[in-house]
Amino acid sequence: MALSGFASVVDSSFSKTVDGAVFPLVVQSSGSEGSGDLAAALEWVAANTEQIAEQLRQSGTILFRGFPLKTAEDFDAFVCAFQGYEDLSYEDSLSFAVRVQKSNRICTTNEGRTGGLVFHHEQAQSPRWPSKLFFCCAKAAEPGDGGQTGVCRSDEVLRALEAHDPAFVAKCVELGVKYTIYMSEASDASKGVGRSWKSYFSAKDVGECEARMAALGYTWEWGEGGILTATTPRLEAVTTAPGTDKRCFFNQLPATTNNAIEFSRVGKDGSGLEGGADSDTPTQEGLDRCLSFGDGSQVSLETLLYAKELCEQHAVDLPWQDGDVALIDNYIVMHARRIWSGPLGSRQLLASLVA
Numbered sequence: 001m002a003l004s005g006f007a008s009v010v011d012s013s014f015s016k017t018v019d020g021a022v023f024p025l026v027v028q029s030s031g032s033e034g035s036g037d038l039a040a041a042l043e044w045v046a047a048n049t050e051q052i053a054e055q056l057r058q059s060g061t062i063l064f065r066g067f068p069l070k071t072a073e074d075f076d077a078f079v080c081a082f083q084g085y086e087d088l089s090y091e092d093s094l095s096f097a098v099r100v101q102k103s104n105r106i107c108t109t110n111e112g113r114t115g116g117l118v119f120h121h122e123q124a125q126s127p128r129w130p131s132k133l134f135f136c137c138a139k140a141a142e143p144g145d146g147g148q149t150g151v152c153r154s155d156e157v158l159r160a161l162e163a164h165d166p167a168f169v170a171k172c173v174e175l176g177v178k179y180t181i182y183m184s185e186a187s188d189a190s191k192g193v194g195r196s197w198k199s200y201f202s203a204k205d206v207g208e209c210e211a212r213m214a215a216l217g218y219t220w221e222w223g224e225g226g227i228l229t230a231t232t233p234r235l236e237a238v239t240t241a242p243g244t245d246k247r248c249f250f251n252q253l254p255a256t257t258n259n260a261i262e263f264s265r266v267g268k269d270g271s272g273l274e275g276g277a278d279s280d281t282p283t284q285e286g287l288d289r290c291l292s293f294g295d296g297s298q299v300s301l302e303t304l305l306y307a308k309e310l311c312e313q314h315a316v317d318l319p320w321q322d323g324d325v326a327l328i329d330n331y332i333v334m335h336a337r338r339i340w341s342g343p344l345g346s347r348q349l350l351a352s353l354v355a
Contacts, residue, residue, distance in 0.1 A: 003027060003048055003051055003052070003055070005030075005047075006029065006030060006036070006040055006041055006043075006044035007028060007029045007041075007044060007064070007067070008027065008028065009025060009026065009028075009055075010027070010028040011026075012024070012026040012063075014317065014318075015316065016316060018060075018153050019156075021058040021060075022059055023059050023060060023061060023153060023316065024059060024061035024062060024151060024316060024318065024326070025055055025058075025059040025061065025062045026062075026063045026065060027052075027062055027064050027065070028065050028066050029041070029064075029065070029066035029067050029068075031066065036067070036068045038074060041067050041068055041069075041081075042077055042078065042081040043081075045081035045082060046081050046082075046083055049081075049084070049085075052082070052327070056132070056327060056329050057241075057243050057244050057329065057332075060151075060329045060332035061151050061318075061326060061327070061328050061333050062326070062327045063318060063324060063325070063326050064324065064325040064326075064327070065324050066323070067323060067325065068323075069136065069325065070323065072102035072106045072136075072138065073103050075103075075106055075134075075350055076103040076105050076106045078134075078136075078325060079106070079134055080105065082354075085132070085354045086354065086355040087104075087105045087352070087353070087354070087355065088128075088130045088353040088354060088355040089105070089353075090107045090353075091202055092128075093123060093128065093353055094123050094125075094126035094127070094129075094200060095123055095195065096115065096181075096193035096194075096195055096200075097109065097110035097115050097116070097194075097195060098110065098111040098112060098187045098188070098189040098191075098195050099111060099351070102350060105352045106136075106350050106352050107350065107351055107352075108348070108349070108350060108351070109349045109350065110192060110337070111194075112188075112189055112190060112191050112192040112193075115191070115192020115193060115194075115337070116192060116255075116335075116336060116337040117192070117338075117339065118254050118255040118257065118336055119150065119152055119255065119308070119311035120252045120254065120255035120334055120336070121154065121250050121251065121252065121330055121331070121334055122353070124250055124251050124252045124330075125181075125251075125252035125255075125256070125259075126216075126232060126235075127217060127232060127235065128216070129330060130330050130353035130354050131242070131330055131354055132327060132328060132329055132330055132353075132354040133327075133328050133330055133335075133351060133352070133354065134325060134326070134327055134328075134351065134352040134353075134354070135149060135335075135349055135350070135351055136324070136325045136350040136351075136352075137325075137349055137350075138322070138348040139345075139346070140321055140322050140324075140347065141320070141340045141342055141346060141347035142342055142346060144341075145340045145341045145346065145347070146338050146339050146340040146341055147320065147338060147342070147346075147347040148318055148320060148338040149317070149320070149326065149335055149336070149337060149338065149349070150315045150316070150317050150318075150335060150338055151315065151316055151326075151328065151334070151335050152311050152312075152314045152315040152316070152334050152335075153314060153332060153333060154248035154249045154331070154332055154333060154334050155241075155246040155247055155248050155249075155332065156314045157307065157310050157311055157314055157334070158238065158247060158248060158249040160310050160314070161249060161307055164306065164310075168300065168303050169238065172237035172249075172251070172253075172293075173237070173238045175234075175293040175294040175295050176234040176235055176237055177251060177253065177291065177293055177294060178232050178233070178234060178235065178291070178293075179231070179232045179235070179256065179290060179291055180229060180230070180231045180232075180289060180291070180292075181200075181229075181230050181231075181232075181263065181290070182227060182228070182229055182263040182264075182266040182290075183195065183196055183200060183227070183228045183266060184196060184197070184225070184226060184227055184228075184266050184267045185197065185226045186198075187199055188266075191262050191265065191266075192258075193259050193262045193263060194262075197209055197228040197230075201213060206222070216232075217232070217233030218232055218233065219231045225267055227267055234294035235294075236250060236251075237249070237251040237253065238250060238251075241329065241331035241332045242331065244332070246331075248331055248332060249307070249334075250331055253291070253299065253304050253307065254305075254308040256287065256290055256291045256304070257282040257301065257304050257305065258282065259290060260282055260286040260287050260289065260290040261280060261286065263289070263290055282305075283301070284298075284301045287299065287301050287304070311334060311336070315336070317338060320347075320349070337349075
């Protein structure tokens, strides 16, 4: 299905081909960069939602470039123009990140500088995840400061991992996985996984939190200082992306190698993960506190570090420009935030989740 009119598919120097599809697919406005009529752009999106959805199923990521999006409200309107895309609000989501609401369907990506640095499927460590996600570059990092967003095809990673360790993938399929999280009563924006249990479970007190966890199938215990330790029900680690035949490594297993370090610091000052010190090196013992197969057996740190390397090998970095929007199929594609060296606020990325 071709896209034409207000915008069309263009060649990109940073894209590659995976299974015959361009990844990521770049859709460029036909006007000069960032110019044009927002109303016309929204009409084009609404008229082409079905074609965009088909392209997304093939590629996994579409980068919209040159659209007249200047503010969070413009981005909100752009997201709302996609017919049938229901909102998964930050309040109702099970995201680890501390975020700031900017408009009805728009929030910041992560207030902590250390979150999201390892490839992951958004909220796949929980019983509630988005089917798709939008990122909008409100302000690109300065040249040389980093700040890109990496994307990689999860089906491509799974094929490589299965060729390397078929027994591990078989256990993922057969047993699934369970994640254990550690949260305090107050959110901590210095940490990439710094959301409080009150915010995470949309609860004003312990009673509401326990009712929410019970409804979601968690088990839990309370520790000193009001620290919550909660374990998910069995979750899938390999799945087929809806509407496709793409079999994907759908989980947060590689990212848990870093999350385990952050969770060890819940209730403590400082986020770590910035200096590369020994204390920032994942260990099997630390991982075991946060992750197991569905039967309680150990998940190999060595294998997850290999999977982490595979993600990097198959990754493409989105070179953000002001006003860019990326639409990502959360089943097909993992993403990771690249470190940027500029001061806080020098790079601004916004997000919106689709149920």
